[in-house]
Amino acid sequence: MSALAEAEAACAPYGNEPSRCGFELSRSLLLAVRESRAHRPDLVLKFGQYLLRSHAGRLGAEVWAMYEQVYIALLHYGRRPRAAGSGAEEPSEEMRLASEYYSLLAARFPDSMRVKRLEGMMWEAKGEYDMAMADYDEILEEEPNNLAALKRQVALLRARGKPAEAAKRLAAHLEVVGSDADGWLQLCDLYLSQAQYQRAKFCMEELLLLNPMAYIHHLRYAEILLTLGGIDKGGNADLVRTARKYFAHSLDLKPRGNLRALYGLLLCCAAAPKGQKTAAEVEELGACAQKKLLEEYGEAKATSMLDTVKAMSTALLS
Amino acid sequence: MSATTSIEVQPEAYCLMFLHACKYPARAVNGLLLGTAAGDSVKVQKALPLFHSSFALSPMLETALMLADEHCKSSGKLQVVGYYQANELCDDLELGPFGKKIAQKIRSVCPLAACLLIDGARMQPTAREPGLLPLDADGKRSAAALSLPDAAAVQRLDAYLQHGGQHLLVDFDAHLDDATKDWLGNSALLSSA
Numbered sequence A: 001m002s003a004l005a006e007a008e009a010a011c012a013p014y015g016n017e018p019s020r021c022g023f024e025l026s027r028s029l030l031l032a033v034r035e036s037r038a039h040r041p042d043l044v045l046k047f048g049q050y051l052l053r054s055h056a057g058r059l060g061a062e063v064w065a066m067y068e069q070v071y072i073a074l075l076h077y078g079r080r081p082r083a084a085g086s087g088a089e090e091p092s093e094e095m096r097l098a099s100e101y102y103s104l105l106a107a108r109f110p111d112s113m114r115v116k117r118l119e120g121m122m123w124e125a126k127g128e129y130d131m132a133m134a135d136y137d138e139i140l141e142e143e144p145n146n147l148a149a150l151k152r153q154v155a156l157l158r159a160r161g162k163p164a165e166a167a168k169r170l171a172a173h174l175e176v177v178g179s180d181a182d183g184w185l186q187l188c189d190l191y192l193s194q195a196q197y198q199r200a201k202f203c204m205e206e207l208l209l210l211n212p213m214a215y216i217h218h219l220r221y222a223e224i225l226l227t228l229g230g231i232d233k234g235g236n237a238d239l240v241r242t243a244r245k246y247f248a249h250s251l252d253l254k255p256r257g258n259l260r261a262l263y264g265l266l267l268c269c270a271a272a273p274k275g276q277k278t279a280a281e282v283e284e285l286g287a288c289a290q291k292k293l294l295e296e297y298g299e300a301k302a303t304s305m306l307d308t309v310k311a312m313s314t315a316l317l318s
Numbered sequence B: 001m002s003a004t005t006s007i008e009v010q011p012e013a014y015c016l017m018f019l020h021a022c023k024y025p026a027r028a029v030n031g032l033l034l035g036t037a038a039g040d041s042v043k044v045q046k047a048l049p050l051f052h053s054s055f056a057l058s059p060m061l062e063t064a065l066m067l068a069d070e071h072c073k074s075s076g077k078l079q080v081v082g083y084y085q086a087n088e089l090c091d092d093l094e095l096g097p098f099g100k101k102i103a104q105k106i107r108s109v110c111p112l113a114a115c116l117l118i119d120g121a122r123m124q125p126t127a128r129e130p131g132l133l134p135l136d137a138d139g140k141r142s143a144a145a146l147s148l149p150d151a152a153a154v155q156r157l158d159a160y161l162q163h164g165g166q167h168l169l170v171d172f173d174a175h176l177d178d179a180t181k182d183w184l185g186n187s188a189l190l191s192s193a
Helices: A003-014 A017-037 A041-054 A062-078 A093-108 A113-126 A129-142 A147-161 A163-176 A181-193 A197-210 A215-228 A237-253 A257-273 A277-301 A301-318 B011-023 B059-075 B096-109 B151-162 B173-179
Strands: B008-009 B029-039 B042-053 B079-087 B115-120 B130-132 B145-147
Touching: A003 A017, A017 A062, A017 B130, A041 A062, A041 B079, A062 A113, A062 A277, A093 A113, A093 A163, A113 A129, A113 A147, A113 B130, A129 A147, A147 A163, A147 A181, A163 A181, A197 A215, A197 A277, A215 A237, A215 A257, A215 B059, A237 A257, A237 B079, A257 A301, A257 B059, A257 B173, A277 A301, A301 B059, B008 B115, B011 B029, B011 B042, B011 B079, B011 B115, B011 B151, B029 B059, B042 B079, B042 B173, B059 B173, B079 B096, B096 B115
Parallel strands: B008 B042, B008 B145, B079 B115
Antiparallel strands: B029 B042, B029 B079, B115 B130
């Protein structure tokens, strides 16, 4: 169980009501959200506002991190879709409170780049993308290696529906900082969203080099290969075979609970050309993947899936 | 290609589609619609949430489609009658290349299949504005009549959101990470109301 799930479970008996959970539980819940980098603005808003209202003094230096955390959650709720904003509307309650928190942070840390980035995020939430971009540019001029600002710019371009430009900027950054795994993952995602499979494949190769023990990278790489070699792309036996190897290696690195690799192996075995000299081995591998899948579902006591998977895999391998 | 003329969405399916989009507000999500098709009308009884990660990769999508088919066969009454999608950007009302491909694939089996896009700018649906756009397989607005879920369905959705029901929803992506999660029935969510 993750720290976040544990903290959530601890709050459940109190009906998830911050004032009944009290200071310690609320604080540890928000700490867990911060450390797991989970996207849970709903929790942050509910528990963070309670802490800032009732226990700001007890938080000590942590109060600033809390302001930042709640501020970002407020922006998330306060933002309006562009279509609905006609410009002259009253700011929402969330945005009003966010401005208040921003003033507190800016007064406490007047020259901070981190606070400057928060200002940029406020512009983003208001839909003033050029102002936001200018803020981030300013930060990058001061600190060319400010990762957070660079990534906001990439996210901003993406949010404006310019994935190609976002990819270009991210690629330029990765040319300098080749060890940024998150960056490669994001770039892979951007390329995939534009159906640039060869480039996405290259990103995964970089990630495999950076972290050869990560089963998830092998898995993703195999999925890209199998997509490229799939039936609707004409079917390519070499790509299917290579994909099979990477699915198998992923399974080797994570033998339990790796359903994606098992399904991937099934598909590869079904797509392998018939009548080759390795046909018997492929058949054996397919049967093995099927057996392991059924074991997984048996252990999970997922009876409805058990029958479904049995029928599906039998049809696929026959 | 014959166009559907009427689509009826039942409350359970309607709620699941929206809760799926609410669970992953920053991502594109998609799923299948199960139900019955007869004459020129489609009745959507159930939604099967699929993905919140990339739509570009085919292996797990193919797997999901095959599993959904088997699930329908074993249920006896249902078939895949449609596809739904919510985009990453809330003002993006296009199906996109991947969505089109999936929709066409489904229509090659069920020519009447409905294709519904969740309108991200209208995520607070009312009975009059359900926040769903019916589309043709080539991504154009369809002339199909969408028979709206009644006020009770919208109320039910509100009730789910009130107690954080969206966090109980399980899509195929989440199921692949944890075999105990029930994506076919979403029993944890549906029994929570």
